Structures are given as C-alpha cells and as structure tokens.
Amino acid sequence: DQQVKQNSPSLSVQEGRISILNCDYTNSMFDYFLWYKKYPAEGPTFLISISSIKDKNEDGRFTVFLNKSAKHLSLHIVPSQPGDSAVYFCAAINSGGGADGLTFGKGTHLIIQP
Amino acid sequence: NAGVTQTPKFQVLKTGQSMTLQCAQDMNHEYMSWYRQDPGMGLRLIHYSVGAGITDQGEVPNGYNVSRSTTEDFPLRLLSAAPSQTSVYFCASSYSGGWGANVLTFGAGSRLTVL
Numbered sequence: 001d002q003q004v005k006q007n008s009p010s011l012s013v014q015e016g017r018i019s020i021l022n023c024d025y026t027n028s029m030f031d032y033f034l035w036y037k038k039y040p041a042e043g044p045t046f047l048i049s050i051s052s053i054k055d056k057n058e059d060g061r062f063t064v065f066l067n068k069s070a071k072h073l074s075l076h077i078v079p080s081q082p083g084d085s086a087v088y089f090c091a092a093i094n095s096g097g098g099a100d101g102l103t104f105g106k107g108t109h110l111i112i113q114p
Numbered sequence: 115n116a117g118v119t120q121t122p123k124f125q126v127l128k129t130g131q132s133m134t135l136q137c138a139q140d141m142n143h144e145y146m147s148w149y150r151q152d153p154g155m156g157l158r159l160i161h162y163s164v165g166a167g168i169t170d171q172g173e174v175p176n177g178y179n180v181s182r183s184t185t186e187d188f189p190l191r192l193l194s195a196a197p198s199q200t201s202v203y204f205c206a207s208s209y210s211g212g213w214g215a216n217v218l219t220f221g222a223g224s225r226l227t228v229l
Contacts, residue, residue, distance in 0.1 A: 004156075006156075009154075034217065036220075041222070041223070042222055042223070043118070043204050043206075043220030043221050043222050043223050044157070044204070044218075044220045045220070046217045046218070046219075049217065089156065089157065091157075101147055101159050101162055101172065101218075102157075102159075102218065104149075104156045104157040104158075105156055106154060106155060106156035107156055
C-alpha cells in the first residue's frame, strides 16, 4: 500500500504563474516531510522540508504547506520559472521510527511553459 | 567536495551475470542507502546502513547484497542479474538515518540494463 501519494503524474504551468504540487500520506506516524527536485540524468536534490509541528515553511519562491488533519501537503512555487521544469518527489519519514529511511511518492513532472 | 560518487554511470548486463555498483561519499556521513527508480514507481529503498559494519534491508532487497566496511563506501552487489533489475540506481547519504530530520544527498545515478 502506497503511504505517500502524488496523484498527478504531470503538471503544466505557464511561466510566471503559480505551480502547486500536491502530496497525500496515509501513515499518521510521519512527522517530517521533504520535497526533492530531480532533473533528467541527475540525482534528486533536496528542495524544502517541513516538520509536523509547523503548517508552513517558506524558502524564497518555494513554500510548503502541511495540513495534518487531512494528511496533505503541497508545494507552491511562485513565480514559476523555466528552470523549475523537473520531477518533484514528496517524501516523508517517522523520525523516531528507526533508520529505514524516507518513503517517497511516485513524483510529479512539472513543465513550465514559456 | 565531490559529495556522493557513483560508478559506473551506465552498465549493460546479461541475465545471470553479477556486478557491483560502487558508491563513495566524502562527507563523513554515517548513513548510506541505495534506492532504485522505476517508471511510475518513484524511489524505493533497497538496503541501508547506519554506520560501518551495519547494514539492513529496505523495501525491495531481494537479489541485492551490500556491505559497509568503511564509512566512505557502500557497494551494491547484484548476485545474478535479472531483467526485473533493469532500473536507475541511486546511492544517498546523510548525517543521520531515521532519527531526526533526514536530508539525503544523492549521487547522480547508475543506469543498469539487464538483457
């Protein structure tokens, strides 16, 4: 059973507009959430994270929102730029649950159109 | 700083052959892990290690072996390659494992094709 779900395999957004990427999780023990960005032929790179004690975290153009009651988080990119075109992975972890690492979603391919 | 270095970048194997994917990091990270990425499947954890001499299985460990004799190196061995192991493999490391915040640094990946 998939514990971290990204239900949109792809998303197309016009340059300058807002991109919103969504992620749902089922495991209520997850308490730390991360977004990774991946370009073709490269490894994923860390983008932004949020702890379950917060409901929002901002870093420049990137903001992550967490709704614990809905088990939902979203990544907002404003304004979207051509370099933002990539695959975005949502990941989650139970930080007190052991060393078995992050659980990743399947990814959303964001395409920024000029 | 090189970060996480994976070799080879590309490899083609025949069914039944064995090989080792190499992973080295120069950040003195205790935690290292291997993931595979398949189309429509995201990243799945194969094996991980919380320090030299300690390894454990992840979500999809069958057909793979690992060892951790040094802090820097974490090789992944395919014992008898199968077409189902065709994938892109990523090595990742961090200061801590599941405890606390975990920000993994990934290598560039190794693309393996098994014929």
